Amino acid sequence: MPVGEHIVVVGDPGAGKSTLLSTLCGRTGLFKSGISVGRGLTDRLRSEVVDGRLYSDTPGLNDPLMEQAAADAIAGAIQLGGNIKLVFVLTVESGRARQSNLDTIQRVLDALIEVGHDVRGRYTILFNKMTPDEMAISDVLLSESIPLLHTSEPGSNPYEVGKMLAIPRMSSVADVQDKMLPPELRREVEGVIEGVPAIPILKGTVVCMDSLEQRHEQAVRKLERSHHEDLSQQKQKIDADHEARLAAGVRSGGGRTSSSSPRRRRKSQGPWQSTGGGVCHS
Numbered sequence: 068m069p070v071g072e073h074i075v076v077v078g079d080p081g082a083g084k085s086t087l088l089s090t091l092c093g094r095t096g097l098f099k100s101g102i103s104v105g106r107g108l109t110d111r112l113r114s115e116v117v118d119g120r121l122y123s124d125t126p127g128l129n130d131p132l133m134e135q136a137a138a139d140a141i142a143g144a145i146q147l148g149g150n151i152k153l154v155f156v157l158t159v160e161s162g163r164a165r166q167s168n169l170d171t172i173q174r175v176l177d178a179l180i181e182v183g184h185d186v187r188g189r190y191t192i193l194f195n196k197m198t199p200d201e202m203a204i205s206d207v208l209l210s211e212s213i214p215l216l217h218t219s220e221p222g223s224n225p226y227e228v229g230k231m232l233a234i235p236r237m238s239s240v241a242d243v244q245d246k247m248l249p250p251e252l253r254r255e256v257e258g259v260i261e262g263v264p265a266i267p268i269l270k271g272t273v274v275c276m277d278s279l280e281q282r283h284e285q286a287v288r289k290l291e292r293s294h295h296e297d298l299s300q301q302k303q304k305i306d307a308d309h310e311a312r313l314a315a316g317v318r319s320g321g322g323r324t325s326s327s328s329p330r331r332r333r334k335s336q337g338p339w340q341s342t343g344g345g346v347c348h349s
């Protein structure tokens with residue numbers, strides 16, 4: 068059985084994951100944070116045990132230079148197992164959650180669902196670095212900006228979120244290296260994460276973090292498969308209908324079904340010809 072609480076933080080590069088984790092651990096600079104030009108600062112999985120709890124920091128999945136490393140790091144964190152408290156850290160642009168954030172959430176949740184985990188109500192979303200204007204509309208932002216949360220009837224959505232929280236942009240940590248958020252914010256974030264049940268994951272669990280390109284290819288292949296299935300079902304139905312009509316024709320007097328009939332001969336050249344319909348044999 069999995070033991071121990073394990074906080075795993077996932078989000079875009081620069082969203083504030085490392086700052087947040089160091090704050091939660093109460094240790095300045097435990098997870099390196101700061102400005103990073105061109106690529107994410109955290110470049111691989113970093114895990115630390117503090118007061119018996121495991122904390123995992125991952126690189127931004129949407130960093131094109133580190134996409135694979137980031138996907139591996141997230142999969143690696145999950146593989147460590149434990150009672151995983153999954154925390155997504157998002158930032159907002161012009162009042163909307165960035166699409167890259169939304170893709171990341173879906174990729175990680177899909178990977179967990181695929182190996183049989185029920186993630187409903189078992190993860191947290193933090194909207195970080197919110198400006199005062201964004202904070203003023205945070206209710207709407209939180210409830211409206213993640214389409215994934217509105218894809219089906221309430222209660223039946225496999226992606227249902229546990230809790231969400233808007234965190235104001237703190238000028239005290241703005242682009243400063245290894246700074247921590249103020250204690251009152253730490254308590255608020257802790258409270259939210261604690262209130263969300265964990266996902267119990269066995270150590271060694273392997274998840275597949277597909278790239279966006281792979282997901283696209285899979286979707287195209289799925290469409291192609293279902294298209295072929297539709298076509299083949301239609302063909303079977305046409306064949307069956309035709310045979311039924313032929314049988315009915317034979318029963319009601321074979322004379323009219325003679326191959327000497329030009330109309331019948333034309334019909335026999337259709338795609339169902341291979342069924343050997345008796346109509347062509349006088």
Ligand SMILES: Nc1nc2c(ncn2[C@@H]2O[C@H](COP(=O)(O)OP(=O)(O)OP(=O)(O)O)[C@@H](O)[C@H]2O)c(=O)[nH]1
Binds near residue numbers: 099125235240
């Ligand atoms: N203004 C403000 N800046 C913040 C806040 N949190 C983090 N920052 C700053 O944002 C920058 C990036 O923070 P990090 O914690 O390194 O972000 P990250 O998500 O770990 O970034 P990567 O490791 O590059 O993926 C740092 O310079 C922080 O000082 C916040 O709440 N407000």
Ligand SMILES: [Mg+2]
Binds near residue numbers: 085099109
């Ligand atoms: Mg980081």
